[in-house]
Every structure is written in C-alpha cells, then in structure tokens.
Amino acid sequence: MRLPADGQQNVDESGAAHFRALLALKCPRCHTGNLFLRPARDLRDFDKMPPVCPVCAQTYEPEPGFYYGAMYISYGFGVIVVALVGVALYWLAGDPSVGWYVTAVALSMVLITPLSFRYARAVMLYAFGSTRYQARFDPGARPSEL
Numbered sequence: 001m002r003l004p005a006d007g008q009q010n011v012d013e014s015g016a017a018h019f020r021a022l023l024a025l026k027c028p029r030c031h032t033g034n035l036f037l038r039p040a041r042d043l044r045d046f047d048k049m050p051p052v053c054p055v056c057a058q059t060y061e062p063e064p065g066f067y068y069g070a071m072y073i074s075y076g077f078g079v080i081v082v083a084l085v086g087v088a089l090y091w092l093a094g095d096p097s098v099g100w101y102v103t104a105v106a107l108s109m110v111l112i113t114p115l116s117f118r119y120a121r122a123v124m125l126y127a128f129g130s131t132r133y134q135a136r137f138d139p140g141a142r143p144s145e146l
Contacts, residue, residue: 018126018133025122028131030056035122046114049121062129067121069128074120081108081116 017031027033033053038045052059061067085108089101125131 021133022122022126025118027053027056027058027060028126028129029053029058029134031133032056033058035060035125036118040114040118043114047117056134058131060125062125062131066129067124070117070120070124073123074116077112077116077120078109081105081112 018028021028021031025035027035030053033055035049036046037048037050040046049060051061082105085105086101089096089104093100
C-alpha cells in the first residue's frame with residue numbers, strides 16, 4: 001500500500017479504520033451511521049436496527065433472512081466466553097465445584113447477550129453484506145480521499 005505525500009493513510013485503504021468502525025457498530029459503507037437505534041443497555045430494544053443507514057441510505061438487511069447466519073457467529077462468541085470463564089475459574093478459584101462453573105457461565109452469557117447479538121450482526125454485515133466503504137459518504141473524510 002502506498003502512502004500519500006502527507007504520510008497519512010487513506011481511510012478507505014485502512015483495515016484499521018474498518019475494524020474501528022465495526023467495533024463502534026457503524027455503517028460499513030459510510031463509517032458514520034449507527035447500526036442500532038438504541039444503546040445495548042436498553043434491554044427492551046437492544047436489538048432494533050433501522051432499515052437503512054440514516055447517513056448514506058445503505059440498507060442494513062441485504063436480503064430476507066440475512067442475519068440467520070449471525071447465529072453461528074454469536075455461537076462462536078459464546079464458546080469463547082465459556083472457555084474464558086472456565087479457565088478463569090479454574091486458575092483463580094482453584095477448580096471449584098461444577099455448580100460454580102454452571103452459575104458463572106450462565107451469568108456471563110446472560111450479561112453479554114446484547115453485545116454478542118450486536119457484534120454478531122455487525123460481523124455478518126461487514127463480512128458478507130457485499131458493502132464496501134465509500135469515502136464520499138463519510139462527512140469526516142478528507143478531500144483527497146473522495
């Protein structure tokens with residue numbers, strides 16, 4: 001990748017910019033619009049997504065049933081959490097009884113459900129949504145990137 005004369009990396013060429021937008025749950029096309037309507041702590045509406053991006057009008061559901069695949073991604077997140085909680089309990093609590101493992105895993109899974117749901121959908125949209133970043137839709141993009 002070539003860097004421009006000013007030494008700055010173009011946003012549209014930077015994998016780090018895409019990753020930051022994904023972590024911030026922003027639109028994959030403009031990196032500005034929010035993927036979700038309400039914050040994750042709003043347990044009644046943590047799953048609500050607008051039909052299109054409020055900034056660039058990119059549709060958030062490329063086809064009917066698109067997000068069924070996100071269940072597999074969410075399952076992967078769950079496996080990671082179960083493994084981390086199990087290892088942490090083993091090392092920090094000195095291998096407690098099975099009841100402690102079950103309780104800790106169940107509690108941690110309930111607590112991360114909103115985040116797991118959101119990030120599974122975001123990863124699905126970024127990886128399989130056939131949408132690429134376009135600087136012309138990003139109000140914060142420099143003129144050299146357009």
